Amino acid sequence: MLPALVLGVRLDKPGQSPGSNGLKILTRLRERGYKPGYLTGDRAYNNSEPGEWQLPIRAMGYKPVYDYRADQLGKQAETKGAILVEGTWYCPSMPQPLINATIDLHADRIDRETWTRYIAARKPYRLMPKENPDDEGHQRMMCPAEAGKAQCPLKPHTLGRGIHLPLVDPEPNPAGAVKVCRQRTVTVAPEAGAKHWQAHEYGGQEWQKIYFRLRNSVEGSNGYAKDPLAEGIEAAGSRRIRGIAAQTILLAYQLAHANRRKIIKWLDTLALGGERPRRRTHHRRKTKPLANWTPAGYMAPAA
Template structure:
């Protein structure tokens, strides 16, 4: 359960306030000061921006969106658009937190469903046509298109055999193998001469 905390408790020691509060099942919420907005830290290439971990390829205007709003460099609509664009660069949880509360995060350009293109992860730069289609709906739709294309090709081949004003009807060539007559057949290396 998330609970707003008093600003006086921001300076409390973790052992006397934060850890007991977390042990009780509460998640405290605090505001950041103006000088704490933007990039707040980094770890293994990931950037901590306004309390959330992001990919290092997040554009600079998205990093400074809240600071720019408070410094009156942008209006509220522009700020909303920039903040709404951030989730594509947010690091995703890879697994549930362990017993210490540590959590492993996955870059948005990694994994099976990348949400951002990153030059560090070349697979995220691949075009969508080379990626595997996932999900029943997508695979069913792809199968429907393949069947429609096969039917269209077969109908076009059939229409080519019909009689027109300038050319008579023609028979399509058969693809079947025509076997030799049994009377003419002899095994290999067998001579019929005495």
């Protein structure tokens, strides 16, 4: 596996415009031919203004994968009757315990096993994409009952499909059914719920695999470059000069050296030119590690 390297850096005050600073780095990487993929960061990034981070990165082709602050959990936005719950569009009649699952977990009203079941139980209520987003980012989304994932009395032709599909229980509305419940599909604009929308269902297996892998890579790279016996970027004494421009240049040299150190160590584990590797890779045991028994859906406690 290739080592995770630092490809860009901008220096600013702590917490100062992380979105706009991150966007400038991604723009330079794009100019150099790097292809977009999944993208994550700490909670400061998805707390940016959508026009400074969330919408531009999606326009560039990145797929955001976010975690949320405690006050951003549950229902986050609404469009045409559909509700955005922790980054994903769902049927407006999704049961309240499923909407508040992560809120209740943080408040210790449910345990992690129950939370995992509730996260999985959200899936049949998710709006399904009918087609890929168009050139402007608008996407046709299908009601879950119309997509064959649920049954809804507002759409009688979806009933009688079997007890394996949940039966939606819409609340009576004097104004009549909302648009997503009247139509087979609705168009979701890119601005709708842009602050919190993400590519995968929050807490699901795919989300966990991508989010924790990317976040661990970031934190691991930070820790690697902070090694006091190597670059020690956390120590201000290693850059004894004033001015953000000078500090940025020195930090860039330190990170470049950390990259070089990591690449050399990686190359030493490879058999090149018919020679044996200079360094042995980590011994991989044939027995199962303790992590294999981690409960599905496990998340680190909220800070």
